[in-house]
Amino acid sequence: MTATPARHDPDVLVIGAGVVGLFCAWFLRAAGHTVTVVDRGEVGDPAACSAGNTGFVGTQGAAPLAEPGVPAKGLRWLFDPESPFHVRPRPDLGLLAWLWHFRRYCTERHARAGFEVLLALKQRSLAILREICAGDLADTLTARGMVLACKTEQGYAQARRGIPAAVERGVPLRELDHAELARLEPGVEFAIAGALLNEEGAALRIPAFLVGFARALRERGVEIITGAEVRGFEVTGRRVRAVRTSRGDLRPAEVVIAAGVWSLACARTLGVGLMLQPAKGYTVTVAAGPGTPTRPLLLSEGKVAVMPLGDRVRVGGTLELSGLDTSVSPRRVDGILRTVRSYLPGLDTDRRLHVWSGLRPCTPDSLPLIGRAGTYRNVSVATGHGHIGMGLAPAGGQLIAQLIGGVPPDLPLEAFALDRFGRTR
Numbered sequence: 317m318t319a320t321p322a323r324h325d326p327d328v329l330v331i332g333a334g335v336v337g338l339f340c341a342w343f344l345r346a347a348g349h350t351v352t353v354v355d356r357g358e359v360g361d362p363a364a365c366s367a368g369n370t371g372f373v374g375t376q377g378a379a380p381l382a383e384p385g386v387p388a389k390g391l392r393w394l395f396d397p398e399s400p401f402h403v404r405p406r407p408d409l410g411l412l413a414w415l416w417h418f419r420r421y422c423t424e425r426h427a428r429a430g431f432e433v434l435l436a437l438k439q440r441s442l443a444i445l446r447e448i449c450a451g452d453l454a455d456t457l458t459a460r461g462m463v464l465a466c467k468t469e470q471g472y473a474q475a476r477r478g479i480p481a482a483v484e485r486g487v488p489l490r491e492l493d494h495a496e497l498a499r500l501e502p503g504v505e506f507a508i509a510g511a512l513l514n515e516e517g518a519a520l521r522i523p524a525f526l527v528g529f530a531r532a533l534r535e536r537g538v539e540i541i542t543g544a545e546v547r548g549f550e551v552t553g554r555r556v557r558a559v560r561t562s563r564g565d566l567r568p569a570e571v572v573i574a575a576g577v578w579s580l581a582c583a584r585t586l587g588v589g590l591m592l593q594p595a596k597g598y599t600v601t602v603a604a605g606p607g608t609p610t611r612p613l614l615l616s617e618g619k620v621a622v623m624p625l626g627d628r629v630r631v632g633g634t635l636e637l638s639g640l641d642t643s644v645s646p647r648r649v650d651g652i653l654r655t656v657r658s659y660l661p662g663l664d665t666d667r668r669l670h671v672w673s674g675l676r677p678c679t680p681d682s683l684p685l686i687g688r689a690g691t692y693r694n695v696s697v698a699t700g701h702g703h704i705g706m707g708l709a710p711a712g713g714q715l716i717a718q719l720i721g722g723v724p725p726d727l728p729l730e731a732f733a734l735d736r737f738g739r740t741r
């Protein structure tokens with residue numbers, strides 16, 4: 317291949333400039349490595365899942381998607397065109413294997429174990445984000461708490477049952493009575509049974525955070541090459557010698573595959589299977605008006621996130637296992653907006669400014685895939701951060717740097733091992 321020579325070959329090449337790749341680069345650079353990030357698009361490119369999401373970070377929402385009761389609900393939702401969860405049936409062995417494992421993880425025991433690990437990652441990540449966003453990026457992190465709004469008495473009772481476990485683990489989650497909610501969000505009309513407040517709730521402004529973070533990385537010497545698609549690898553024995561990109565070859569000592577849902581194809585080129593499925597979701601950005609909340613809200617039963625962004629408000633939801641298709645379903649978008657109005661009847665959702673779809677890289681147990689790729693000595697994978705990737709990526713990036721640097725990891729890496737689902741095609 318004709319090579320536009322790289323300026324110099326880095327110690328570590330990170331494939332993917334989404335939030336996960338950028339945090340890997342941050343910690344690898346901090347550990348003293350020379351680092352290059354390659355991405356086929358631009359930083360903040362709408363094709364990346366990191367570029368249009370609702371940006372919730374912090375300690376809320378650490379529950380895995382696989383929970384007891386989900387399979388039964390999933391079957392009901394399957395036939396509802398506006399439901400928050402959908403599987404497009406297709407003859408795909410990868411999807412079938414994923415669903416089989418997902419079903420296996422829908423137990424109380426797995427859900428509790430998953431919550432513990434995800435919460436630890438989220439707590440670590442929030443501490444990292446606070447540090448990084450203390451300076452120039454201060455405008456991109458809001459930390460005014462997050463309200464969990466429950467439509468039904470049953471949903472509210474279930475949410476309250478989760479308080480002791482959260483508080484025990486240091487999460488400042490508590491009930492909010494109607495008067496306090498009205499004080500916190502004056503002017504917002506709620507049609508709900510009750511609400512909880514997580515005082516640690518925080519959110520990133522997307523894509524401003526990504527763009528600013530990439531700038532900070534460049535200032536620290538990380539090279540970010542955009543418009544460079546990785547198309548293959550040159551392999552000798554158990555080592556990758558070169559990474560072939562549309563802008564030339566690079567010969568790093570170490571490679572990190574952090575290419576979101578496309579990590580599957582990237583790893584497959586090396587003969588490594590990943591238990592990963594793209595899970596499509598949408599965000600709709602509407603003009604803010606009277607009735608817009610001032611802090612992030614999670615609409616519990618509807619599985620919709622509401623993120624105020626100054627003169628706009630972004631709402632996001634749905635999880636569709638429909639492969640790499642990013643087309644927008646108007647019915648599901650309507651479903652999200654209808655859910656929002658059912659909780660917040662005073663919010664005008666008619667002035668739509670932007671509709672976006674993104675593909676979450678999801679594993680059956682909602683835990684990321686962080687570890688060495690197969691038997692390769694110099695290839696690692698960092699993906700599978702799923703529905704909460706913005707909130708997990710900082711700690712995930714730190715783990716990758718520890719793995720590559722041979723430093724004892726902050727959290728046991730077994731939970732994230734690529735082969736925990738057995739042999740993956």
Ligand SMILES: Cc1cc2nc3c(=O)[nH]c(=O)nc-3n(C[C@H](O)[C@H](O)[C@H](O)COP(=O)(O)OP(=O)(O)OC[C@H]3O[C@@H](n4cnc5c(N)ncnc54)[C@H](O)[C@@H]3O)c2cc1C
Pocket residue numbers: 331332333334335336337354355356357361363364365366367368369370371372373544545546547574575576577578579582595596597598599621632633673674675676677699700701702703704705706707708
């Ligand atoms: C509707 C919606 C709402 C969400 N809300 C939240 C939220 O509130 N909080 C939260 O924590 N998470 C949220 N998420 C999840 C979060 O967005 C993802 O977990 C996260 O963005 C995944 O980041 P990533 O870096 O792994 O992947 P991506 O952001 O997709 O980045 C992968 C990058 O790899 C590049 N790439 C791929 N293939 C190649 C190749 N061959 N060569 C070069 N480059 C390549 C792509 O161009 C892309 O830039 C949401 C997701 C959706 C869809």
